[in-house]
Amino acid sequence: MSKSSTRIALVTGASRGLGRNTALKLAQQGVDLILTYKDSESDAHEVVRQIEALGRRAVALRLDMADSRSFGAFADCVKSVLAQSWQREQFDYLVNNAGIGFQASFADTTEEQFDLLFNIHLKGTFFLTQKLLPLLKDGGRIVNTSSGLARFTFPGYAAYATMKGGIEVLTRYLAKELGSRGITVNTIAPGAIETDFGGGMVRDNPQVNAHLSSVTALGRVGLPDDVGGAIAALLSEGNNWVTGQRIEVSGGMML
Numbered sequence: 001m002s003k004s005s006t007r008i009a010l011v012t013g014a015s016r017g018l019g020r021n022t023a024l025k026l027a028q029q030g031v032d033l034i035l036t037y038k039d040s041e042s043d044a045h046e047v048v049r050q051i052e053a054l055g056r057r058a059v060a061l062r063l064d065m066a067d068s069r070s071f072g073a074f075a076d077c078v079k080s081v082l083a084q085s086w087q088r089e090q091f092d093y094l095v096n097n098a099g100i101g102f103q104a105s106f107a108d109t110t111e112e113q114f115d116l117l118f119n120i121h122l123k124g125t126f127f128l129t130q131k132l133l134p135l136l137k138d139g140g141r142i143v144n145t146s147s148g149l150a151r152f153t154f155p156g157y158a159a160y161a162t163m164k165g166g167i168e169v170l171t172r173y174l175a176k177e178l179g180s181r182g183i184t185v186n187t188i189a190p191g192a193i194e195t196d197f198g199g200g201m202v203r204d205n206p207q208v209n210a211h212l213s214s215v216t217a218l219g220r221v222g223l224p225d226d227v228g229g230a231i232a233a234l235l236s237e238g239n240n241w242v243t244g245q246r247i248e249v250s251g252g253m254m255l
Helices: 016-030 041-053 067-086 111-135 157-182 199-202 205-215 224-234
Strands: 007-009 032-037 058-062 091-096 135-143 183-192 246-249
Touching: 007 016, 007 224, 016 032, 016 041, 016 091, 016 224, 032 041, 032 067, 032 183, 041 058, 058 067, 067 199, 091 111, 111 135, 111 157, 135 157, 135 224, 157 183, 183 224, 224 246
Parallel strands: 007 032, 007 091, 032 058, 091 135, 135 183, 183 246
Antiparallel strands: none
């Protein structure tokens, strides 16, 4: 496959968790990767090594999703990487995955916590996508990451879920406004997943894991493979007519 016909995906927050799994699943489908990390440079380069072992090309770039002022310089860096590594001016897929999570009741959530969630999840996704639009090819695809918590409720996630609700609205607007370029935009909304997200509570607390499994139709909590595989499937060749949709990947939680 020539470099001009190679598909390239940019996945934010891909040094660990769902982003890492998504990047590896895409590489297995023959997609090259630009992946971002914030702190875990060694982990990011390990993902690059694993992608290269699958026969694909990958580059890791640092990005702080909370610092929207850095997005212009980041877009310039992506442009340079595309030219140097692929002799290309644009990439094909943008997966807005990077995020953080913590549990705090509505009454105890601080303004600083709220602002951090807002800056990373909602403002960050909004303006990073805006800065990268000139580098996303016509006919490309965007996948935004929401959460099952935007549909069902558990105490302690009011601020986090509010941001994810905003992501779902943003997805519909992007699908409408970018449709003229043939760009599809969809939301993936994971349910409870065994990762280190939010301190690894779902993975490491047997009582929490058992309770969430009991309210899930398929009888268990999710694994990174469940979500990474769903995103890779959404970005596969047969899904070019799906846009503006919220696709929950939760095994049927809280039905």
